[in-house]
Amino acid sequence: MINSSSDSVKKFNSINRRMFLTGSLKFFIMIGLVSRLFFLQVKENKKYLTLSDKNRIREWKLAPVRGEFHDYFGNIIAGNFEAYQLHLIPEQVEDFRYVIYRLKDLLELSDKEFKKIIKKKNESKSWETLIISDNLSWKKFSKINNHLYDLNGVKPVISISRNYPYNENFTHVLGYVSQANESDMQKNETIKKNFVPGLKVGKVGLEKSLEEKLLGSNAIERYEVNAYGRRISQLEFQKGKKGKTHRLTIDTKVQQMTNKLLKDKAGSICVMDIYSGSIIAMHSSPTFDPNLFVFGISQDDWQLIRNDPMKPLVNKTLQGKYSPGSTIKPIVALSALENGIINTDFTVKCTGKTEMYGQTYHCWKKKGHGFVSLRNAMKQSCDTYFYEIARKLGVDKLSVTARKFGLGERVFGDLFEIEKKGLVPDTKWKKNALGKGWLLGETMITGIGQGYIQTTPIQLCLMTAQIANGGHKIYPKIIVDDERKNEPADKFTPLYEDSRNIKIVQDAMFGSTNEVMGTSYRSRIKDPKYQFAGKTGTAQVKKITERDRELDLKTFEIPYQERDHALYIAFGPYKHPRYALSILIEHGGSGSVTAAPMAKKLFKLIIDQHLLRETLNNKKYLDI
């Protein structure tokens, strides 16, 4: 009994000792747990709170509202409208087949459209928004809204979309917008940053050039979501910033007139303010409706535009490189005067042709002009005279003057990606580019704007404007910038050696339009308010053979592709010049017949509109 009780005491001692050890251990472990809790919940609280919010809060970006384009008078030429759209997230639809067939019925989709949607669905991820229809009529939109109860997962959305109220009138200035694609995002960080499905971005023209300013920023909706990404409640709505609205220098009335004049023709018209360089109108024909592209152009429409032989997709004003023909003559004359090669008394006898190293160079008038001075040569556009002075002048001196007046350079700098430089040839250029020496005969044909020389219509317009304003440098612009900052320092610097030379050329151009025998005499306006001075041009597209000369066909008798380009440059009103223009009609035949009469119609409108522009400016001035 004693033995057993002493054993029991020993047992009790042992167990109590071990309990004490265990108890202490438990105490420290408990402290450890509490400190871990403290570490997570107090010390690292911020980190985990952020993670928790990241978990539960999801952002939805909405398409930004694009900045508008206004014309000089504030008319909207590219605006926004509310498009009714239908979105669907395949993942959230229980029975996709049912819903899609139901929609097909309700929207009266054709089989083709239906197949396109199915194809789009199969190509995209199941959680990506599928746009069933991007521009519904109000009637269909309300119909869908009435049937929403059995269209689970279908979202009617009101989206802001681009609209061009003047349709095709401004296409070659503004360009158009369309669905942003992978390469748009890669090229432009702003697009990448603001991308949402269905985002429209500029593809060409000003819409593309000014993308960063036009785009604006996304509106952001913040939602609380659960672990499966389902929206639980909206926490916040952050309004986006609308893109910058740009006011252009263009006058819609004049622009519409240029559209009317070039209807069914291929060509270009641009009108410029000779002092500010403001573009009043800039049109390339044929054109197309940019609204077609906003929601994706249909294959039929696209083929129609793409395969048009008159090439509506080419912006002829900026991209088209043409031989300037006789419209280069004012520059040739000016260059010769400036370099002291000739004076006003210098005369050449035109017999209809001249020979050089066994090659015959023809004047457009077979019988010849007889003895011609500078003024008469310009007036009647005598080729022989200009062969002669070009020969005396040399191509290098000519090219210096031509470049000074804006040929061979991009008129708008970097504003339009597509703009071409054209070509002002000289001996060095030919050596580098073709590896051959310059021939004297090439100088002669350059003197009448044929051969290597290539200009764009906008360059010709700038050249004319700079002659008209007395030979001062201007920088053409198309956007009204109120701030008037960073204007180039060399604006209005003289481009001449002697201002009298400019006057001589201006006077010769006046003669060409307003005096008997002048090439554009028939297009003159007598009223000094509208009276303008100009120079016609006819650019050959192919070499004229002896046979052609004998036949002497009328323009309409020649196949379209072989007809000459018709050109005309002009400025007015002659007394106090304010505007310059250039007209080009592809395969239009003679400049005096096709192009010059358009200038007559245009100048009437331009000068009338001038008053409105001035009142707008003055009024604005008074407002301040």
Place this chain on the structure above:
Amino acid sequence: MYQHTRLNNNKFGFFQKFKNFDYILLFCILLLGFISLATMYSTDGGEVLFHTKSHFTKLIIFTLMMLIFSLINIKFWFSIGYLFYILVIALLVWTYLFGIKSSGSQRWIDLYFINLQPSELMKICIILCLAKYFHRMKLENVNSIYTILTSLIIILLPMGLVIVQPDLGTSLLISISGIAVLWFAGINHKYFIYTMLGFLISLPFIISFLKPYQKLRVLTFLNPDRDPLGAGYQIIQSKIAVGSGGIFGKGFLKGTQSYLEFLPEKHTDFIFTLFSEEFGFIGSAFLLLIYAVIIYRIIAIGASSRSYFAKIFCYSFGAAIFVYIVINMSMVLGLLPIVGSPLPIMSYGGSSMLATMLGFGVVMSARVHNQQAIA
């Protein structure tokens, strides 16, 4: 006088028994039950739904059961020690043969009115059995090879039956309960140290025997960011929930992590995460305090018990409960790999609560009959 008291103690009345209750322990258990109900209500998204209702019913039934058990003489619990063990072993075999399969494991048996998880019962049963085994043993015999082997068999048999279910977590908890008894029974220190060393050395081999999902859990524990949406998801989301709770918590029913369903297993193993998110550091520390008080009271009851059986049961049960809590919380707080281990009383699950309440019942019975000697 002494004789008189003894006599009285042997046959004291019904009300006397109630007087002997440990009311602090009872209060803590009821408080814990209340907290667990509130938390369950929150997991149901602030509505009285299935889990809340079911938890409430179980809580009522098992608390009553505990009270009834505490009135039963501790001698009875001593006497059924082996029988109970054999019964649960039989249930485990039954489970192995005819158990209900669910999500890849076979842990439950269908008792028509309830689905029972015998492995949970084994956690308590093994303590009862081993406590009885060591009760009468002389101290010098405790360290004999025969004793050690017998007790190891008692532990390894249910462990094996649970591992094949497969349920590594519970089998580990069973072995820990058993080892706790061995420790308190006075088995030499060096055996524990050697076993520990042996375990550490063989760890690489054990890992090679693990099932792929178990290996993944270990790897995930070592680096949860390895696969944040897959295996690491639970532990990352759990840490986020606890960490974002802060000092005062997000408020009752306002835990975004659980409400928005980022938390997995929030009713069962991860219930502490939800509690911690909503009530913060203060609340969690308070919950730990309640558990600490419960464990303290269990140990105190053991210390005041006259019989060796009651003492060793209370100490071991206290240690076991402590280990369950620590393993569950460490897992939730990212200190241990994820093993299925419920938080006593708080977690949803009938068998676990049944086992815990059974343990409390025996402890309470030891308290009520603390002067009862067992021959």
